[in-house]
Amino acid sequence: MPQLLVMAAIFGGGYMLYRKFIADAEKTTERGEQRRAEQKNGAIGTLVKDPDTGVYSVRKDQE
Template sequence: MGRFMVLAAIAGGGYMLYRKFINDAEAVTARGEQKRAEQKNGASGTLVKDPATGEYYVKKPDTP
């Protein structure tokens, strides 16, 4: 029974690491696509509307 618990813990940890890796890879891909779109359009940033004031501002990159 002890071996089963250890194997289950290892498998669970491995799955969690795998999901973290996939989520990080998707985030990097999305940032790359955003940069490519900005370069294609000649833009220097993405504008985002502030719902409180109604003003637009340049979107800040997500920092880890």
Template structure:
């Protein structure tokens, strides 16, 4: 029974690390696509609308 719990903990930890890796890779890919799109059209940043004030501002890098 103890071996099963250790194996389950290792498998769960491995799955969590795998999901973290996939999420980070997707975020990196999206940032790269955004940069390529900005370079293609000569933009210096992406504008986003502030829902409270209604003003546009340059999107901050996360």
């Protein structure tokens, strides 16, 4: 029985690491596609609208 619990913990941890890896890979791919689109269009950055003030600003890399 303890072996079953250890195996379940290993598989659960592995699944969580796999999901984290996939999420990070998707973010990296999306960021790369955005940068390629900006270079193709000759844009310096992407503008985003602040919902509170209605002011547009250049998107930061963290977003």
